[in-house]
Amino acid sequence: MKPVGPLPPEFVGQSGVLTIAGAPAEQWAADTPVFVYDAGIVAARIRRFRAAFPMVDLHYAIKANPLPALLDTVAPWVDGLDVASGGELERALAVKPGGAISFAGPGKRDAELAAALRNGATLNLESDGEATRALRLADQLGVTPRLAVRVNPDVELRGSGMKMGGRPSPFGVDAAAAAALVRRLIDAGADWRGFHIYAGSQALDAGAIIETQAATLALAARLAEAAGAAPPLVNLGGGFGVPYFAGDRPLDVERVGAGLAEGLATRAAVLREARFAIELGRWLVAEAGVYLTRIVDRKTSQGETFLVTDGGLNHQLAASGNFGTVVRRNYPLALASAIDGPAAETVSVVGPLCTPLDRLGDRVALPEAQPGDLIAVFLAGAYGASASPAAFLGHPAAAEIVVGGA
Incomplete structure (x- = not known):
């Protein structure tokens, strides 16, 4: 088992089902894969900056998103x-x-x-x-x-x-x-x-x-x-x-x-x-974004369990470890229907692309998950969709929606 990164503070302590901007993740996931950006989290970040730096102008570096x-x-x-x-x-x-x-x-x-x-x-x-x-x-x-x-x-x-x-x-x-x-x-x-x-x-x-x-x-x-x-x-x-x-x-x-x-x-x-x-850029929007991808298949190969999802590095290159990191480590990741549920198994979460690089979670501990369940990858608000090879292998682009407010 390999550890995952820490959940953003706005999602820590949620009981049971992942909610984004006050609604269950499933409400935003009619079409997957999808990036969901909570504008309320961005607004809170900006207020925090203003309080800490009252003497300084704030610019948004839009390359982040x-x-x-x-x-x-x-x-x-x-x-x-x-x-x-x-x-x-x-x-x-x-x-x-x-x-x-x-x-x-x-x-x-x-x-x-x-x-x-x-x-x-x-x-x-x-x-x-x-x-x-x-x-x-x-x-x-x-x-x-x-x-x-x-x-x-x-x-x-x-x-x-x-x-x-x-x-x-x-x-x-x-x-x-x-x-x-x-x-x-x-x-x-x-x-x-x-x-x-x-x-x-x-x-x-x-x-x-x-x-x-x-x-x-x-x-x-x-x-x-x-x-x-x-x-x-x-x-x-x-x-x-x-x-x-x-x-x-x-x-x-x-x-x-x-x-x-x-x-x-x-x-x-x-x-x-x-x-x-x-x-x-990153500090304002990264933690406001969640990438939701649905499990298409569950398989076992030589004793290792794989959850195959409908999205991968073509939308989330950084989370796959292929965007500048020297050693691949796991982003924060959870089963959306049991965000705080006890771990039941160790699995690898992989995308649909025909390359072994397409791995969103490497031997992570999760509650038991089945096809149809949603996987949530956090810190997806920066350097996600626009920084990933969306055209690679011709899979559909991910949807992107902004929800919530100040």
Whole structure:
């Protein structure tokens, strides 16, 4: 038997049948597989952030989950949206004005740059070459470009699941070259919007995040002084993690907020008039999502029991262990009809794809389950449907629905 990750706090202590937004899971599962996103959980996360970071803007990084119905719900609750492609920009513009949108990511095509410039979005520049193209396109369009410099910081977020700084990177301008680029943008007549500094993601260590945010503030001040200009905004990145696996502990967000408040109270004079933002995706929406998939078959092979479901890695690549994890570990998973029921057997939950990689639960302890029962995979609100190979082997796409409310 192998352990599963901890249930999100909103589902801990449920008696018997899994409920989502106050209704039994079966109510949302007329068609499976289906992702169910509880907007009430997202709203509660945003309220918690506001309480812990009253001095900081909140941006939603829509790469975590770009479902239009979810964006419709989240957009009024946040100060800005961060996008990483022309497609995401189009979705963001449907719910927010361009001035509340920032566009990061390497390899932006001219058409994407032009769309951002036309709509007044801020481009987080990743290189000198991208800056040259953005300035040229802005001149052709007759607009004043809103440009920020994404910095490849000389620090990394200790303990992060994905490190974004302290090393050679396709993301951002090296810290040593950032001030010169800022000066160039200002001299060219651009509307310089500040810095975007992102050191890592999926961190659960509050102390490491506090340490990195302090280093980020110091770096922003040093670069601003070298450029001779105060930044209107410093985007501190995000990196807030969620507990996916056995042994993971939730991030102490309130401690992070207190640490940042101390750092901002003593920040350098060049940053005194700056606004600050944190961009979050996973932490806001991951635990609000549940993936429901129905058991199609139950079989035994060489003494091991398999529950074969109608959905798998084609919808939930990360839960199958094929989205960046080095060692495969089990996401939180349960039998929806007996979420807190005693374990009766050890089974492996596998999807319908013709590959041994399609495994949602590896030798997990569950109550006895039969064909027709629902399996619930938790933490499905981020990097699920849009981050998975839905077209692989031609199986149907999963449905996605937003339920509940603030």
